[in-house]
Structures are given as structure tokens and as C-alpha cells.
Amino acid sequence: xxxxxxxxxxxxxxxxxxxxxxxxxxxxxxxxxxxxxxxxxxxxxxxxxxxxxxxxxxxxxxxxxxxxxxxxxxxxxxxxxxxxxxxxxxxxxxxxxxxxxxxxxxxxxxxxxxxxxxxxxxxxxxxxxxxxxxxxxxxxxxxxxxxxxxxxxxxxxxxxxxxxxxxxxxxxxxxxxxxxxxxxxxxxxxxxxxxxxxxxxxxxxxxxxxxxxxxxxxxxxxxxxxxxxxxxxxxxxxxxxxxxxxxxxxxxxxxxxxxxxxxxxxxxxxxxxxxxxxxxxxxxxxxxxxxxxxxxxxxxxxxxxxxxxxxxxxxxxxxxxxxxxxxxxxxxxxxxxxxxxxxxxxxxx
Amino acid sequence: xxxxxxxxxxxxxxxxxxxxxxxxxxxxxxxxxxxxxxxxxxxxxxxxxxxxxxxxxxxxxxxxxxxxxxxxxxxxxxxxxxxxxxxxxxxxxxxxxxxxxxxxxxxxxxxxxxxxxxxxxxxxxxxxxxxxxxxxxxxxxxxxxxxxxxxxxxxxxxxxxxxxxxxxxxxxxxxxxxxxxxxxxxxxxxxxxxxxxxxxxxxxxxxxxxxxxxxxxxxxxxxxxxxxxxxxxxxxxxxxxxxxxxxxxxxxxxxxxxxxxxxxxxxxxxxxxxxxxxxxxxxxxxxxxxxxxxxxxxxxxxxxxxxxxxxxxxxxxxxxxxxxxxxxxxxxxxxxxxxxxxxxxxxxx
Numbered sequence: 054x055x056x057x058x059x060x061x062x063x064x065x066x067x068x069x070x071x072x073x074x075x076x077x078x079x080x081x082x083x084x085x086x087x088x089x090x091x092x093x094x095x096x097x098x099x100x101x102x103x104x105x106x107x108x109x110x111x112x113x114x115x116x117x118x119x120x121x122x123x124x125x126x127x128x129x130x131x132x133x134x135x136x137x138x139x140x141x142x143x144x145x146x147x148x149x150x151x152x153x154x155x156x157x158x159x160x161x162x163x164x165x166x167x168x169x170x171x172x173x174x175x176x177x178x179x180x181x182x183x184x185x186x187x188x189x190x191x192x193x194x195x196x197x198x199x200x201x202x203x204x205x206x207x208x209x210x211x212x213x214x215x216x217x218x219x220x221x222x223x224x225x226x227x228x229x230x231x232x233x234x235x236x237x238x239x240x241x242x243x244x245x246x247x248x249x250x251x252x253x254x255x256x257x258x259x260x261x262x263x264x265x266x267x268x269x270x271x272x273x274x275x276x277x278x279x280x281x282x283x284x285x286x287x288x289x290x291x292x293x294x295x296x297x298x299x300x301x302x303x304x305x306x307x308x309x310x311x312x313x314x315x316x317x318x319x320x321x322x323x324x325x326x327x328x329x330x331x332x333x334x335x336x337x338x339x340x341x342x343x344x345x346x347x348x349x350x351x352x353x354x355x356x357x358x359x360x361x362x363x364x365x366x367x368x369x370x371x372x373x374x375x376x377x378x379x380x381x382x383x384x385x386x387x388x389x390x391x392x393x394x395x396x397x398x399x400x401x402x
Numbered sequence: 403x404x405x406x407x408x409x410x411x412x413x414x415x416x417x418x419x420x421x422x423x424x425x426x427x428x429x430x431x432x433x434x435x436x437x438x439x440x441x442x443x444x445x446x447x448x449x450x451x452x453x454x455x456x457x458x459x460x461x462x463x464x465x466x467x468x469x470x471x472x473x474x475x476x477x478x479x480x481x482x483x484x485x486x487x488x489x490x491x492x493x494x495x496x497x498x499x500x501x502x503x504x505x506x507x508x509x510x511x512x513x514x515x516x517x518x519x520x521x522x523x524x525x526x527x528x529x530x531x532x533x534x535x536x537x538x539x540x541x542x543x544x545x546x547x548x549x550x551x552x553x554x555x556x557x558x559x560x561x562x563x564x565x566x567x568x569x570x571x572x573x574x575x576x577x578x579x580x581x582x583x584x585x586x587x588x589x590x591x592x593x594x595x596x597x598x599x600x601x602x603x604x605x606x607x608x609x610x611x612x613x614x615x616x617x618x619x620x621x622x623x624x625x626x627x628x629x630x631x632x633x634x635x636x637x638x639x640x641x642x643x644x645x646x647x648x649x650x651x652x653x654x655x656x657x658x659x660x661x662x663x664x665x666x667x668x669x670x671x672x673x674x675x676x677x678x679x680x681x682x683x684x685x686x687x688x689x690x691x692x693x694x695x696x697x698x699x700x701x702x703x704x705x706x707x708x709x710x711x712x713x714x715x716x717x718x719x720x721x722x723x724x725x726x727x728x729x730x731x732x733x734x735x736x737x738x739x740x741x742x743x744x745x746x747x748x749x750x751x
Binding site for chain 2: 117124125126284287291300306307308309320321322323324325326327328329330331332333334335336337338339340
């Protein structure tokens with residue numbers, strides 16, 4: 054027997070696939086770092102549920118969590134253990150009064166086709182609130198916290214977002230616009246992404262960072278300098294942003310994607326201290342684990358701005374099932390996607 | 403006739419000496435950048451005073467103001483014009499009811515033996531408040547603002563001050579102690595300065611940055627990392643401080659003395675963005691022009707802490723008259739002095 058039936062008639066397999074860390078990432082990520090393995094789907098104990106995974110998040114931070122020198126304030130992935138974090142799924146069996154079969158839930162169950170665990174680890178979500186459950190897997194909390202709380206973006210600010218077509222950047226730029234920024238400039242890695250930022254996401258200007266020097270692009274677009282910089286890239290883009298910082302500029306440092314494939318030492322851009330000092334620049338690093346208050350602030354504004362037609366949720370849903378996850382993470386790090394990325398594991402049965 | 407007499411009988415010359423910028427500084431400062439010149443001491447107009455300069459401030463920022471690429475938010479020195487800023491002097495002639503002959507005043511009249519100007523540009527100070535008028539030329543406002551307002555140092559913090567025997571650093575470390583820091587570590591450039599920090603200024607620990615790597619020294623002295631970094635040096639000390647930053651560390655970036663003798667590009671240390679991001683480090687640059695509120699906050703705490711015996715004012719008074727000013731600035735940049743530096747122009751007549 055390899056399946057059993059859920060209370061609503063759906064078959065539940067005895068085992069299912071998950072993606073594990075096969076070896077730690079060093080330098081460029083390779084397929085050899087991942088393993089797709091069969092694992093048991095045990096019977097749920099008292100208070101537990103069995104959840105079929107519908108979508109999982111794919112995000113750049115996962116590469117950091119695959120490294121031996123991971124510095125994030127969350128446990129890195131261990132060899133032989135399941136990878137991933139955010140997932141949306143459907144309850145198939147429930148031994149808890151808190152959740153019923155068919156409920157849509159969000160959890161940190163990661164990259165597996167099924168998961169089993171205490172009901173408290175699954176948060177019931179409203180399937181009708183958004184047009185797709187992947188809206189719950191957005192990187193919006195990071196974008197919102199960085200723009201609103203770290204950079205304190207507001208009326209009249211000239212804003213630069215690096216990696217603006219990415220999961221965080223595409224939302225961060227829109228948050229700045231909604232909070233009254235005068236001008237939002239984005240950088241991206243292709244002509245198609247540059248057009249997308251201006252035509253679809255409402256950026257005031259955008260440039261391809263392969264075209265000329267970043268500092269020249271910024272000087273042309275923002276002759277009076279930038280008040281806010283939201284950085285997901287680091288490297289040359291970070292150095293250029295310091296050069297064009299306006300007085301009392303605020304930098305929200307969120308990621309250093311340009312550094313993902315190099316050693317830590319090479320990945321450290323130069324910091325022009327005299328400019329930082331004489332321009333009173335405030336540079337603040339922050340990372341991606343959020344408090345319930347931060348999650349709530351994002352959810353409230355996201356819902357409001359979507360309803361007002363001021364906001365879009367730029368996202369890519371990768372198809373092909375769980376065995377595509379290693380390819381999807383590598384493609385994301387190569388800049389092949391736009392917006393937030395999730396992978397469809399078993400949606401739409 | 404080359405002199406006239408003040409109302410109290412003191413002779414006032416018709417001309418006096420001042421130090422002018424002869425050519426802009428590039429790289430290492432040389433004596434050829436300065437000129438000591440004779441200039442007229444004109445008759446004061448209505449509302450004006452004639453002031454004999456007693457002491458003038460000597461500070462590292464003056465080198466920046468001598469460069470063509472000066473980025474400070476104050477006008478740089480112009481070729482052929484008088485250098486310097488802060489000065490303490492004695493009113494010799496007065497055509498204003500606001501000031502009387504013999505009054506001790508502070509002003510921004512710079513590196514000259516005499517100055518003439520509107521009484522509003524001279525602030526009357528209390529000769530009896532401190533043991534010497536040079537206390538009014540301290541760099542305390544910068545030290546206090548950086549520690550209290552930028553770094554928000556407080557109870558339990560582990561603090562690192564680079565260039566701790568310098569004019570700003572020697573006061574910044576004491577401000578941190580007075581505000582309840584758990585441990586204050588200073589770096590300096592000689593064994594004598596290291597001893598001075600610990601034995602005279604109340605630092606908990608200090609090290610010579612020539613002895614071993616800065617990061618090793620810091621790891622040994624602060625195994626749990628540093629919560630606050632007050633930087634006047636930049637370079638390797640800045641890079642090391644990032645490596646040992648505790649979570650949510652605050653960096654007050656005040657100066658980059660290590661960069662004074664090199665080009666801007668070489669003077670930019672590497673910034674390890676991943677550490678800044680994952681440790682939520684806040685780096686804030688600030689520079690040395692202060693609001694009246696900031697000046698007042700320093701004066702209030704300085705007076706209080708001196709009276710309580712918790713604070714000393716580390717300072718060097720250079721003798722030899724105004725022609726020694728070029729030598730004094732070069733010696734200061736070479737690290738030859740301890741604490742705040744002023745030069746005696748005509749005190750104690």
C-alpha cells in the first residue's frame with residue numbers, strides 16, 4: 054500500500070519527495086549540492102496534521118543557508134536535512150480541532166511534497182484574499198521593513214533600488230512610491246527587466262547596470278543625489294550609491310547578491326568614509342527574519358495598496374514539481390526571473 | 403607709529419601676523435602649503451571690537467579644509483586667505499556696548515595674532531569657569547554628539563574608540579564611561595599613549611595598533627564583540643571593527659585620519675556587507691559643525707562631569723607663537739600630541 058485516503062477522498066502517499074542539502078555550497082552553487090530524496094509521510098500524532106505542499110518559496114537567502122560560513126541569525130541547512138522555509142499547503146488529515154481538512158495553511162515546512170507536524174506550526178490563511186496563495190510567500194515584509202523602518206522613506210525622497218526586478222527590490226520600489234517618494238530609480242540586469250520596472254511596476258526610471266558605469270547612470274538620473282538607497286546587490290552598485298549620496302542619505306542594506314558567488318573578502322566593496330562622514334550618511338544592515346509586528350505592517354499595507362490599484366505583486370511561478378527546485382534556485386541567483394519566485398509543488402488538484 | 407594703546411594701557415600694533423594658505427594640500431601636508439604674513443589691524447568701526455588672540459585650535463579637520471576636494475559642509479580655505487577656526491582672545495578696543503575691554507571672548511577668527519570684527523561674532527566667556535581658556539577650544543561637542551546622539555552609548559555597552567589619544571577620541575571614550583558603558587577600549591599609536599589612556603583617562607583597556615592585527619587585539623579584549631565603535635581613524639581599524647561587531651552594533655564614523663595622507667580611493671576601506679547585514683549594524687557618518695543645542699549639551703555635561711571628578715580634559719598647549727602653527731598641524735597629523743591641541747598665541751600678558 055503506498056497511499057491512503059484523506060477524509061475528503063484525496064489520496065495521501067506513504068512516502069513523498071523532499072529536497073535535501075547534499076553538500077555545503079562553496080563559491081558558485083551547483084546541482085551537486087542538492088539531493089531529491091524519498092521520505093516517509095508518517096501517521097499524524099495527537100494534535101498533528103498532514104499537509105500537502107502546494108507552493109514553496111525560492112529565495113536568494115537559501116544560498117547563504119547552504120554555506121558553512123552562513124552568518125544569518127537562523128540555523129543553516131544541515132547535510133542530509135530538508136531545505137527551504139516558507140510553504141503554502143492544504144490540510145489533508147487533521148488530528149487537531151484547530152485545523153480542518155481542506156484548510157489552506159502557511160508554514161515553514163520547506164521543500165517537501167508533504168509535511169506532518171503539530172497544528173500550531175501551520176497558520177490558516179484566507180484562500181479568497183488574494184488571487185493566488187503565492188501572495189503569502191512574498192518577500193514583502195523585508196521590503197516594507199527596509200523602506201519604512203530602516204530607510205524611513207517619505208515625501209520628496211529620491212530613491213535608488215539595486216536589483217529592482219528581484220523579489221525584494223520589486224516590492225521595495227513600490228513601497229517607496231506608495232509612501233510618497235519623488236523619484237524611484239531601479240537597476241536591473243537586462244533591457245527586458247528595465248522596461249518591466251518602468252512599464253509594469255511604476256518606477257520613474259531604470260537602467261541596466263551593464264550599460265556604462267553605475268555612478269554615471271545615477272548622476273544623470275539624480276543630479277541632486279539620492280536620499281535613500283535600498284541595496285540587494287552590493288559591489289559596484291553600493292560603491293556608486295555612496296558617491297551620489299545626498300546629505301543625510303539613508304541606506305537600507307538588505308543583500309549582497311553580487312557577492313554570492315565569490316569569497317567573503319572579494320565581496321566587500323570599498324567604503325568611501327570621507328563621503329559618509331561629510332554627508333552624514335546612515336548605513337544600516339538588516340536581515341530577513343521578522344517580528345509579528347513587521348509581518349502585520351506589511352500585510353496591512355499590501356492589502357490596502359493592492360485594493361487601491363497602486364501596487365502589483367511581481368512574481369514568477371516555476372512549474373515542473375519539486376525536482377525543479379535546485380534548478381530554480383540556481384536560475385534565480387543567475388538573475389533569470391522577475392519578482393518573487395515560488396515553485397508549484399502540487400497546486401490545483 | 404606701529405602701535406597704539408588700548409583703553410587699559412596695552413599696546414595694539416598697527417599690523418600683526420596671520421597664517422595663510424599658500425597652496426592647496428595634496429597627499430602629505432608640507433610647510434610649503436602655509437605662509438606666515440603680516441596684515442593690517444584696522445581701526446574698529448561702529449559696533450566692532452579689536453581682539454588679541456590668546457589661543458587657537460589646531461585640529462585634523464584643517465587639513466581637509468586645505469584640499470581642493472574638501473567635502474566638509476563648510477567653506478574650505480582659499481589661497482592667500484587666513485586659516486584656522488576656533489580662537490579665544492581678549493577684547494582690546496571696543497566700539498560696542500556688548501563687550502568691554504578685557505573681556506575674554508571666543509570666536510571663529512582663526513590663526514591670527516589680532517582680529518577686528520562686529521561684536522556679535524565674539525562670544526563672551528567666563529574666565530573663571532575652567533582652569534584655562536583652552537577648555538573652550540575642546541573638540542567635546544563632536545565627541546559628545548557622536549557618543550550620545552549617533553551611537554546612543556549606554557549601560558552595558560562594550561565600546562571601541564580608534565585614535566583614542568586624539569582630541570576627539572580622548573573625550574569620546576570618557577563620555578562613554580560617564581554614560582555607563584561596561585567596557586571602553588581604545589587604540590593608539592604608541593606604548594606611552596596606551597598607558598595614558600588606561601592610567602590617566604580611565605579607559606578599561608587599550609592597545610597599540612602597531613602590535614599585531616587590530617582584529618586579534620579586539621577579539622581578545624572583547625570576546626563577545628563590540629556594541630559601539632567611535633571611529634576617527636578608518637582603514638584597518640574600521641575593517642576590524644566590522645569583523646567584531648556585536649548584533650545591532652552602532653558605529654559613529656567621525657574621521658578617517660589614516661586616510662589623510664593618501665588619495666581618496668586608497669583611503670576607502672573594505673566593507674564586509676554580509677556582516678553588516680546579518681548583524682544589523684548601523685553605521686552613521688557625521689561631521690564637525692554643531693547646532694547650538696549640541697554645543698549646549700556638551701557644555702552642560704562637561705561642566706558637570708569635571709565637577710564630579712569623573713572627567714579630565716586631555717590637552718596639549720603648543721608654545722612658540724603663531725609661526726609654529728604650520729609645524730603644529732603637521733605634528734598633530736603625525737600623531738605627536740595627546741588630546742586636544744591648541745597653540746598659545748599671546749596668552750598671559
